Amino acid sequence: MKPLHTARHAAEAHLILGYLESNGVQAIVRGEFLTGGIGELPADICKVWVIDDTDVSRAHELVRQFFRGEAASIHAHEHWCCTQCGEQLEGQFTACWNCGSTRPDR
Numbered sequence: 001m002k003p004l005h006t007a008r009h010a011a012e013a014h015l016i017l018g019y020l021e022s023n024g025v026q027a028i029v030r031g032e033f034l035t036g037g038i039g040e041l042p043a044d045i046c047k048v049w050v051i052d053d054t055d056v057s058r059a060h061e062l063v064r065q066f067f068r069g070e071a072a073s074i075h076a077h078e079h080w081c082c083t084q085c086g087e088q089l090e091g092q093f094t095a096c097w098n099c100g101s102t103r104p105d106r
């Protein structure tokens, strides 16, 4: 098993995980339960791991594709600010990953 990508937060890790699995690469997310509770934990503990080492190079290519797609979607959606906790969120998220509030109507 090899570490593939350090996510900014658990939501990103799970988006990547879903993308990998939909392309036939088996992967897991580790560290997501550490990012929720205690406030100011370092952001680099939520990682996506590839289970089969022979999938690693393909998985890296899929991650590059994922972020090209994400970059396109970021341009299509404005960032928004959580009304509950003030977190800055990217437009593809419909709920705050920090506190779970849904995005307010504009």
Ligand SMILES: [Zn+2]
Binding pocket: 082, 083, 084, 085, 086, 087, 096, 097, 098, 099, 100, 101
């Ligand atoms: Zn929030």
